Amino acid sequence: MDTSPTPAFSALAQPNAASQHGPRPLPLFLNILWRETQDDPELRKRAFQGLRKYQEARRPSPPHAPPPFASAGNARLLRYGTDNGRxxxxxxxxxxxxxxxxxxxxxxxMLRHMSAAGHDAYLVDWGAPLEGEGGLGLDGHVFAKLLPMLQSLPRPPILVGYCLGGNLVIGAAASMETRAVATIAAPWDFDGIPQADREQISALWQGAKPMCERLGYVPMEVLQSGFWAMDPARTIRKYAAFAETMTGSDEEHAFLAVEDWANGGPPLTYGAGLDLFEKFYAANASGLGRWRINGKRIDPAELTCPTLSIRSARDRIVPAEAAPEMAEQETLALGHVGMIVGGSARQYLWGPLSQWLCRHGG
Structure with a gap:
């Protein structure tokens, strides 16, 4: 009897198609796929074809990251621009x-676009948690990692935070001189997230918490499981659609890059996971003004610099209602990831954001 794995579950033996190219955790993904396609054999077939194609596809070389400008522990501040006096x-x-x-x-x-537009642009790379950092919460990431790197800059910065990074830049701006702050799809008021989603995330955390506490960190697979649970049908449909993309096309390369990104990354510290799931999702500490950093209450309404909140009208992960209230608001009809890397991102986000940065000294 042939016991070799079926092609849908394996990758070709080539250097850039290793077995790690696959949704993580793969057993859960396959369970979702089987469940969501039980009444649609054609969808199931195309989803498996898309999965196999994803696993076997050749990846273009990723962009070469610039050298770090500053660091704090394993976190690095990467410089994409040059000093222009702004x-x-x-x-x-x-x-x-x-x-x-x-x-x-x-x-x-987005970073290379901003650099080409003349901005002295930097990107924070959080890196992997170091041994002994298991208790480092979200406040600690701001106070012990983000602020020291920002304070190495030649002049007060403009901060732009994406997703949970938006929460962290609000915390940093409350703690140091900042020229302006913009957030993109930041989950600030967790009462704006549907109750069913919050309950689902809470159940996931309660099941994973004992293991995470023993490990001292929250594996990426725990977080991915929560994202899939919000819209399992979409998770399967996008792989089915990927089966039809042209090999070597920009569309194929974009899907590979986004999915590799979404299925990768280091774990969270246990302290950051505890804050995210219990202080934010469960207790809405940020939205109710109860989140503190080094004893200081963090409230975006109290920031004295120019502020901008960019939200999405089509975001299941961070609905528009969950975004922070800032002095200026913009709502885009783009998804949580599409607004950053989609075909319309340059027109509707990168360009307008660049103009806003220019108006405020960046």
């Missing part, structure tokens, strides 16, 4: 998944 612009990604979504490829890089 305010440095620091882009702060979420702690969840790598920072590469902001520098995804040569044609889909």
């Amino acid at each position: 305010a440095p612009v620091v882009f702060v990604p979420s702690l969840i998944n790598p920072p590469l979504v902001l520098d995804l490829s040569s044609s889909r890089s």
Whole structure:
């Protein structure tokens, strides 16, 4: 009897198609795929074809990251621009998944676009937690990592935070002189997230918490499981659609880059996971003004610099209602990731954000 794995579960033996190219955790993904396609054999077939194609596809070389300008522990501040006498612009990604979504490829890089537009642009790479950092919470990431790197800059910066990075830049701006603050799809008021989603995330955390506490960190697979649970049908449909993309096309390369990003990244510290799931999702500490950093209450309404909140009308992860209230508001009809790397990102986010940065000294 042939016991070799079926092609849908394996990758070809080539250097850039290793077995790690696959949704993580793969057993859960396959369970979702089987469940979501039980009444649609054609969808199931195309989803498996898309999965196999994803696993086997050749990846273009990723953009070469610039050298670090500053560091704090394993966190690094990467410089994409050059000193132009204006305010440095620091882009702060979420702690969840790598920072590469902001520098995804040569044609889909917000950081390289901002550098080409003349901004002295920087990107925070949080790196992997060090041994002994298991108790470092979200406040600690601001106080012990982000602030020291920002204070190495030649002049007060403009801070731009994406997703959970938006929460962290609000915390940093409350703690140091800042020229301006912009957030993109930042989850600030967790009462704006549907109750069913919050309950689902809470159940996931309660099941994973004992293991995470023993480990001292929250594996990326725990977080990915929560994202999939919010919209399992979409998770399967996008792989089915990927089966039809042209090999070597920009569309194929974009899917590979986004999915590799979404399925990669180091774990969260246990302290950051505890804050995210219990202080933010469960207790809405940020939205209710109860989140503190080094004893100081963090409230975006109390920031004295210019502020901008960019939200999405099509975001399941961070609905528009969950975004922070800032002096200026913009709502885009783009998804949580599409607004950063999608085909319309340059027109609707990168360009307008660049103009806003210029108006405020960046």
